[in-house]
Amino acid sequence: MPHEPQPHTLDAEAVRTWSSLAVAALGRAREDIDAINVYPVADADTGTNLLLTAESAGRALDEALGDVTEGTPPTSLARAVRAYAHGALTGARGNSGTILAQLLRGVADVLGEEPAPREPGPLLARALTRAAESAYAAVAHPVEGTMLTVAAAAARAGRTAEAAAGNAADVARAAYDGARAALAETPGQLAALGRAGVVDAGGCGVVAVLGALWQALSGQEPAAEPVRGRAVPVPQPPEPCAHAQEGPGYEVIYLLEASDESVATLRTRLDGLGDSLVVIGGDGLWNVHVHVDDPGAAVEAGVVAGRPYRIRITHFGDERRRARGERVQRAVVAVVPGEGLAGLCGEAGATAVLARPGEVPAAAELLDAVRRAHAREVVLLPGAAELRAVAAAAAEQARADGVRVAVVPTRSAVQGLAALAVHDPDATFDEDVVAMTAAAGATRYGELAVAESRSFTSAGICQAGDVLGLIDGDVAVIGTALAETAEAVLERMLGSGGELVTLVLGPEVPDALAERLEAYVQHGHLAVDTVTYRGGRYCAPLLIGVE
Missing domain, CATH: 3.30.70.1150 (ACT-like. Chain A, domain 2)
Structure with missing residues (x-):
């Protein structure tokens, strides 16, 4: 006769098990949650964002638990939950992932108390209550019928179980059941859900995470039947988001x-x-x-x-x-150095990843952007030579997910703009990639920067404060003024011909410089057109592209 599963201790190892089970549960539910995502934006990524947030939390927890050497005391509950919450905070994705991270932070605020409790049931009930309260406080304008409502119902149910002298597993089970019941009521609380005939997508994620908590503490697996909406059993009209704002x-x-x-x-x-x-x-x-x-x-x-x-x-x-x-068959993901450029990419239908000077985005960030594109085919524009390896790693991971990815080796944002200009989603994937690669390759790129110290360059010795004019990544001109150096760079770049000059101005550069450079090009190269954009903060003083 099988033995009844015994409640597990609320300790660091239970948190590790909770994390692993939560990732597994969100992974199974991801597509179903994405499919019913209609609020606050019908962008079909709530399940993906919740999963990515949980994965980030799990990685931080594994690092905290994994650096304990033999003979040292085991990691405390407090350290484990704090690491878990911190990983969610730094890796939160989207509206739903951000709220999930705050829920975990609320749990950590209570379970992170030392020493470990002798009666974990009441402490867990207080942790769930703090989680719901802090999540409500984090949202500027809370709306009922969302994952906030589901979390609050879970906390109330947990307090009721604790009042009945329940242990931690009993509190977790009550919270899970309370969340499931609240989730089923969300279509009647939020008009967008009622019109679409779905439950709240973020609330489904809360149910999955609480089910994992109960399983970690009890050793019992949640019921196999899906929570209403989790596997999309509710009827949906052909265009469930037609009424969405x-x-x-x-x-x-x-x-x-x-x-x-x-x-x-x-x-x-x-x-x-x-x-x-x-x-x-x-x-x-x-x-x-x-x-x-x-x-x-x-x-x-x-x-x-x-x-x-x-x-x-x-x-x-x-x-x-x-x-x-x-349906979107193909998408473009571009890494750019300024929010102005990110806006340009967005207007062109691309997903942008903003990179600050000196900070190389991790492969996980690029993979996140590829996943957010929700397309079968993705063209990835790294925008810098040092990002090609990172882009290749992200592409390889995305291919393992079944996404067809091609990396166009752009070495500057202006090459990315040139590639985007010829992007044709109606062409075949190979034809589109070839055209974008050719456009990027046919674009010479220049950049103006200010030297931070005395150093040797390919154009000679520069002093701190000198203006450096780079062409195709190498210093070609050393000057003392931005305008004169820019003109010298333009003249060299146009010496081998060109039809279009693209100027991207940094945040501190006045419009007068663009006007001067446009006049300079028109005076010496009548057949060459010029376009000017604002790159935004973190962009170099001036980026130049010549096609």
Whole structure:
């Protein structure tokens, strides 16, 4: 006769098991959750974002548990849950992933207390309550019928079980059941869900994570039958998102190092720029998520508040077309050095990854962007020579997911713009990649930078403060003024011919420089056209492309 499974201790190993089971549960449910994602934006990525956030949390937890050498004391519950929550904070994706990260932070705020509890049931109930409260506080305008509602119901059910002298497994089971019941009610609470005939996608993720917690503490697997909506058993009209509001055009996410006071001001500023604002974190590190029409302003607000990094800007165009039933076969992902360039890529239908000077995006960030594109075929534009290896690694991982990926070896943002200009989603994949590669290869690229110290270059010795004119990655001109150096670089680049000059201005460069350079080109090269863009913060003073 089989033995009844015994409750497990609420310790670091239980957190590791919870993490592993949560990733597995979200992995199984990812496509189903994506399919019912209609709120707040019908971009079919809630399941993917929840999974990526849980994977990031799990990696941080594994690092915390894995660096203990033989003979040292085991990792405490407090350290484990804090590492788990920190990994979710730094790797949170999208609106749903950001809220999940805040839920885990709330759990860690309570379970992170020392010493380990003798009666973990009441502590877990308090942790679930703190999780729901902190998630509500992180969202600028909480809406009922969402994953917030599901988390709050789970916390109430957990407190009821704790009051009945339940242990940690009993509290987790009650929270799981309470979340399932609340999820089933979400179509009646939120009009967008009711019209589509689906339950809340983020709420499905909360149910999956709580089911994993109960399994980790009890040793019992949740019931095989899917939660309503998890496997999309509810009826859906042909265009479930037809009534969804268009809303802002961009999603902006970044990590931010800033004080509590600065973040309070940032919340107010971002709330006036867009919607779906969620700011999570504390102790000097925050994760900021917002939907806006002006991504540059959202990033600028972060710069005023502190130090933003790992900036991601995503255009919603393709996601909304997909939600209306227009399938996207192919997508483009481009790495760019400024939010202005990210906006240009978004207008062209590409997903942008924003890279700050001196910071090379990890392969995981590029893979995340590829996954967010939700396409069978993806063209990846790394935008810098040092990113080719990272792009290749991301492409290899994406191919393992069944996505066909090609890396066009762009070495500058202006080559990426040239490739995007000839991108043809109606052509075959190979034809499109060949055309984009040819356009990038036919574009010479230049850049102006300011020397930080005295050094030797291919054009001679430069002093700190000199203006360096680079052509195809090598220093070709050393000057003392931006305008004169730019003219010298243009003259050399146009010496071998050209039909179009692209100028991308950095944040501190005046419009007068663009006007001067346009006049310079027209005077000496009548048949050459010139276009000018603003690159945005973090962009070099001047980027030049000659096609």
